[in-house]
Amino acid sequence: MNTLQTVEEIKQIKDGNILIAQGFKASGVHAGLRYSKKDVGIIFTETPASAAAVYTQNLVQAAPIDVTKDSIAATGKLHGIVVNSACANACTGKQGIKDAKEMRKLAAQKFGLEDHAFAVASTGVIGEYMEMEKVKKGIDVLQPNHTPGAAEDFGTAILTTDIVTKSCGYETVIDGKTVKMGGAAKGSGMIHPNMATMLGFITTDAVIESADLQLALSSITNDTFNQITVDGDCSTNDMVLVLANGEANNEPLTPTHHQWSIFLELLKQTSENLAKQIAKDGEGATKLIEVNVHGMHTKQDCQMMAKTIVGSNLVKTAAFGADANWGRIIAAMGRSGVEFQPDQATIVFGDIVVLKDGEPVLFSEEEAKAYLENENIIIHVFLKDGQEIGTAWGCDLTYDYVKINGSYRS
Incomplete structure (x- = not known):
């Protein structure tokens, strides 16, 4: 079946x-x-x-x-x-x-x-x-x-x-x-x-x-x-x-x-x-972020990279501010512990391509910002090292997260 x-x-x-x-x-x-x-x-x-x-x-x-x-x-x-x-x-x-x-x-x-x-x-x-x-x-x-x-x-x-x-x-x-x-x-x-x-x-x-x-x-x-x-x-x-x-x-x-x-x-x-x-209900969160990594040799590598991206405080704060700062994503990819070819990386917010085969792409900042203001954000990363796919989920990082955890016992 x-x-x-x-x-x-x-x-x-x-x-x-x-x-x-x-x-x-x-x-x-x-x-x-x-x-x-x-x-x-x-x-x-x-x-x-x-x-x-x-x-x-x-x-x-x-x-x-x-x-x-x-x-x-x-x-x-x-x-x-x-x-x-x-x-x-x-x-x-x-x-x-x-x-x-x-x-x-x-x-x-x-x-x-x-x-x-x-x-x-x-x-x-x-x-x-x-x-x-x-x-x-x-x-x-x-x-x-x-x-x-x-x-x-x-x-x-x-x-x-x-x-x-x-x-x-x-x-x-x-x-x-x-x-x-x-x-x-x-x-x-x-x-x-x-x-x-x-x-x-x-x-x-x-x-x-x-x-x-x-x-x-x-x-x-x-x-x-x-x-x-x-x-x-x-x-x-x-x-x-x-x-x-x-x-x-x-x-x-x-x-x-x-x-x-x-x-x-x-x-x-x-x-x-x-x-x-x-x-989605992360402390103080306003958005659910889904990251899908495509094209690695193993599912484990895809999952590791996806989780590193969605766990990055810089990516999370960019999501909170609706800032299409794809540089934070590729930086997280680079420290994920997964080997990949940066010049073959493509990054997409929803259906808005912001990086294509390792090179910047002209895109509408207004459209990207409008997309990132949604409650549910999907980020795709495409590589060319294999056929596997991995997904991870997280949330944005907001001012309220600090407030909640600064007074957790009170």
Whole structure:
């Protein structure tokens, strides 16, 4: 089955969210960790779900990541995840591990389950201890249900400096059964490289074993979540967690299943959608920037160059100011660590060519400025060293980014 056919078999669901898959419930409440906003959330499925996860590549990893790894390692199955905002529970030593395990235990006891039935995630300030009395209070009053309001409550409870909640949903047909997949995410700053301060949660009712789900997630992460950048900082807490409870009753998905490629595309589209929403909601951001690099020998080289360009502060500030300064782009290309021929490079803003085969091109500054004032900016880089393509997403860098991060703890 070719890629085009696969893509056409995936349908995006309007107003899709973390609860569109059968059997999942959610909730979010205000427990007092934040001044007034919801700060403790939960996703739950009565049917045990196959679980897979990828984590931040920061060498300093927060306590919830250790506890989640432990939960998944136990059986490969989870009934849900409990999440808090306001406190990262990172760099908190033995007490941090104890508190993360206590969160897991409280969630599991609420449903009469073993501790390892739940994963744990936290986001917020590093180096502060959890206010466990408030966390306990929050978990006590969580009432998971299957409504759009419950999905929004969960999406709100996981936010930090985000401006908006992030969610999406898709469906396809596998073995004659409708299979749905929904997602929720948070992330606004500290996005780079390889996920950084980002939490992504994906639910599906597909039948798939944990090992195969992990294989699928690992195979699409480098093209989606790992190709976004906001500010070059890498967090201690990030994870993407996928739960598959099997309620769609399709035949078990494996790499040898005749519709495996459709499931991979379903997961890729869900992940890419969430990743782009995170990039667009960068702290203080006003624009989503997409960079496509064409014509390198390897996809990895294309992706590395694209991510270097979209992560350049000079490129980001030029985007904010709607300045078609292509010199900043080729400078970023030159320090990307990728070998290329500068005299064969072509750079295009939208459909406006500004550099052709390494030489400047006369173009309308007014038209370029008008294009760069759009909320969504696409930059193409064409080279002649190969046939591969790579994409990365980021955002502009604004005055508000400094304001937000200058007073993050206040």
